[in-house]
Amino acid sequence: MPNKPTGLLHYLQYYGIGTLLLLLAGWQMYESGWRSLTRWKGGGFGMYAEVHYGARYLWAKCGAGTQPVRLDTLSTQASSYHRALLNAQRQPHIQHLAELGLQAGAVLGMAIDTLEVWAPNVATISNGYTMRPMVTYIPATNQRIQHVE
Amino acid sequence: MWNKLKTYLDQQANATQSIKLTLQLFFTFIVIFSTRHQSPYVYLNFAFFIALLLQLALVTNALMKPLFWYTILFFLAIRLYADYYLAANHLFVCIYLTLAILVYLHTGKDEGVLRKNFQIILGLVLFFSGFQKLISGGYTHGQFFEYMLYRGDFLWPLKYLSPHFAAATQANKALMQEAAQSYGIAGTVPLLTAPIPHAAAVARVLTHTSVWLEIVAGIAVLFSGKKWYAHALAAATIIGVAITRQEFGFLSLLTISALPLCRWRWLLHAYTVLIVLLHAGIIIRLGFL
Numbered sequence: 001m002p003n004k005p006t007g008l009l010h011y012l013q014y015y016g017i018g019t020l021l022l023l024l025a026g027w028q029m030y031e032s033g034w035r036s037l038t039r040w041k042g043g044g045f046g047m048y049a050e051v052h053y054g055a056r057y058l059w060a061k062c063g064a065g066t067q068p069v070r071l072d073t074l075s076t077q078a079s080s081y082h083r084a085l086l087n088a089q090r091q092p093h094i095q096h097l098a099e100l101g102l103q104a105g106a107v108l109g110m111a112i113d114t115l116e117v118w119a120p121n122v123a124t125i126s127n128g129y130t131m132r133p134m135v136t137y138i139p140a141t142n143q144r145i146q147h148v149e
Numbered sequence: 150m151w152n153k154l155k156t157y158l159d160q161q162a163n164a165t166q167s168i169k170l171t172l173q174l175f176f177t178f179i180v181i182f183s184t185r186h187q188s189p190y191v192y193l194n195f196a197f198f199i200a201l202l203l204q205l206a207l208v209t210n211a212l213m214k215p216l217f218w219y220t221i222l223f224f225l226a227i228r229l230y231a232d233y234y235l236a237a238n239h240l241f242v243c244i245y246l247t248l249a250i251l252v253y254l255h256t257g258k259d260e261g262v263l264r265k266n267f268q269i270i271l272g273l274v275l276f277f278s279g280f281q282k283l284i285s286g287g288y289t290h291g292q293f294f295e296y297m298l299y300r301g302d303f304l305w306p307l308k309y310l311s312p313h314f315a316a317a318t319q320a321n322k323a324l325m326q327e328a329a330q331s332y333g334i335a336g337t338v339p340l341l342t343a344p345i346p347h348a349a350a351v352a353r354v355l356t357h358t359s360v361w362l363e364i365v366a367g368i369a370v371l372f373s374g375k376k377w378y379a380h381a382l383a384a385a386t387i388i389g390v391a392i393t394r395q396e397f398g399f400l401s402l403l404t405i406s407a408l409p410l411c412r413w414r415w416l417l418h419a420y421t422v423l424i425v426l427l428h429a430g431i432i433i434r435l436g437f438l
Contacts, residue, residue, distance in 0.1 A: 013262050015269065025273070029284075051296065129341055
């Protein structure tokens with residue numbers, strides 16, 4: 001029987017993994033609370049704490065007078081590489097989602113001036129199904145507007 | 150008959166056997182997870198399974214050898230590194246459990262070390278899943294579960310038991326998909342069909358039950374993992390979630406984490422049956438991974 005370790009080694013054996021879990025879950029809570037990461041991802045165990053990130057839609061506006069375009073529905077028009085880019089609603093992090101949206105727009109020759117992420121409005125579900133904007137992103141000024149929940 | 154039952158109920162679980170069973174069932178989960186989870190890394194998956202199967206075929210008692218679990222850790226860690234923000238929470242728990250097994254194998258198979266690590270992992274995961282819901286906007290008002298109920302993603306057994314529930318949720322889903330095609334809230338607001346009477350009230354009650362059960366179960370497991378009430382709370386959470394949502398994969402991981410904490414043999418058997426049911430449910434696609 002080996003000698004029982006003491007001090008730091010003992011702590012790491014018993015509590016090292018728990019500490020790692022706490023640090024990563026804490027980091028995820030910061031990311032989801034302040035930087036728009038979905039609660040579903042990132043190791044914070046917030047599944048079913050909010051609407052699934054797959055139910056979000058990415059709309060692009062290309063100037064006044066033009067119709068907004070839902071980027072994640074254009075997948076059949078692009079090659080497989082660009083399809084991956086266009087599958088933007090799978091991206092849990094809004095920052096990544098915006099970057100992918102812009103890349104997808106560039107591939108499709110769209111001069112996007114505003115990107116909007118919409119999600120189901122769960123607050124009014126028994127009165128009818130509506131969507132609400134979660135985030136508006138303006139690429140030219142790198143401005144991100146978080147809409148109040 | 151009663152005496153036999155009483156004897157069975159009084160039997161203590163053998164710690165070494167519990168841990169062996171834990172490793173076997175966790176390995177089964179890893180196989181299901183790796184084969185069913187969508188992964189773009191075909192070559193990596195292939196190499197991983199060759200490495201694992203070779204060890205199983207050639208190494209005696211491979212599950213108790215560190216190399217076997219390092220192979221699994223390597224595979225899981227690559228996937229986590231490549232897809233950190235896309236990886237499901239399962240992957241995080243799998244890595245924590247694999248690390249705990251490796252620590253156990255490197256500390257002269259000290260059962261106390263494994264038990265403590267599994268206890269902390271289970272307790273913290275349960276606590277965080279409750280706490281995240283508690284601090285999430287519309288969740289505590291029951292609106293999120295109500296939305297899930299209207300979609301048929303909550304109280305899923307009703308899909309098979311109530312024709313009205315099945316028809317209403319299917320129609321609601323179709324309306325939601327149609328509404329998502331138009332920008333914003335232009336046009337008329339589609340009215341959804343309530344799948345059950347008093348859906349809002351049911352959702353609110355179940356929301357509060359779910360949040361507090363998870364938080365209290367997490368704290369109980371964290372501080373008294375071997376006590377009967379900690380198991381009762383953890384089992385109530387796991388079974389409750391299995392009935393309301395179809396998170397079979399994650400629930401299986403939670404149940405596996407509870408195995409080494411069993412003091413009684415009957416509880417070990419009950420958890421094993423639950424894990425087998427959950428795994429079978431995933432394989433036949435009754436529940437999600």
